[in-house]
């Protein structure tokens with residue numbers, strides 16, 4: 001398959017190969033000269049139809065570290081605003097001899113749809129509330145780096161599971177690697193199909209934190225929901241926010257993750273986000289090596 005559309009299309013061996021390749025690139029980007037010439041013959045278009053800081057810059061940097069030619073497209077400044085369709089937009093860009101497309105889009109399934117209509121490798125950089133495969137890969141890679149392995153670890157994903165592509169991709173990735181997964185959040189922010197995903201479900205944050213080795217804290221995605229989903233931000237923070245006092249009351253030290261962007265003081269306080277228990281900036285750093293690995297492996301298939 002010449003695409004990375006979701007973790008649900010991968011197997012355990014695919015993830016191991018991506019991690020081993022990322023190990024190599026992590027070593028490369030720590031050298032004084034952080035580049036390799038591997039993809040001098042590849043051109044990549046980064047198409048962002050939704051806002052991004054980490055994913056957009058991380059993909060661009062990964063592509064540049066691999067010596068690919070890179071073009072960036074942001075829908076807000078494009079002819080999409082004049083009514084041009086997604087397929088027309090992408091086919092016009094591809095006619096400029098582009099080999100690979102990295103796309104973030106607000107609609108679930110946008111990457112799969114595009115892969116059926118255009119001739120290029122597609123990497124999903126987040127499609128609505130569906131999947132965010134490179135985020136889940138960098139999350140698992142960061143757990144592996146911190147705790148030695150992912151298999152056998154207990155990971156709780158806390159917060160707005162309903163609207164989270166990070167949650168779904170993480171559930172798939174963690175389960176493939178043999179981790180135990182729990183989701184914890186208000187009932188109104190859990191999807192109806194949650195019991196079909198093979199995860200534990202908990203609505204009591206203290207019980208969830210006492211169970212886990214790792215807590216992945218999610219942002220409440222107000223932009224994707226009706227305000228009536230949960231009574232108030234203050235109540236959310238009281239019941240599902242993590243603070244230092246709460247962590248200190250546990251009988252063990254757990255690892256804290258967050259995909260970003262953080263709403264400081266809502267799902268996580270600054271003293272936790274900036275503590276040694278948190279690996280939030282390690283996740284961001286690992287994102288470059290993981291994206292280099294994903295792009296390199298896909299480009300190898302294009303070249304075959």
Ligand code: CP
Nearest residue numbers: 052053054055259260
């Ligand atoms: N984690 C993540 O996807 O962040 P951005 O929305 O800033 O890319």
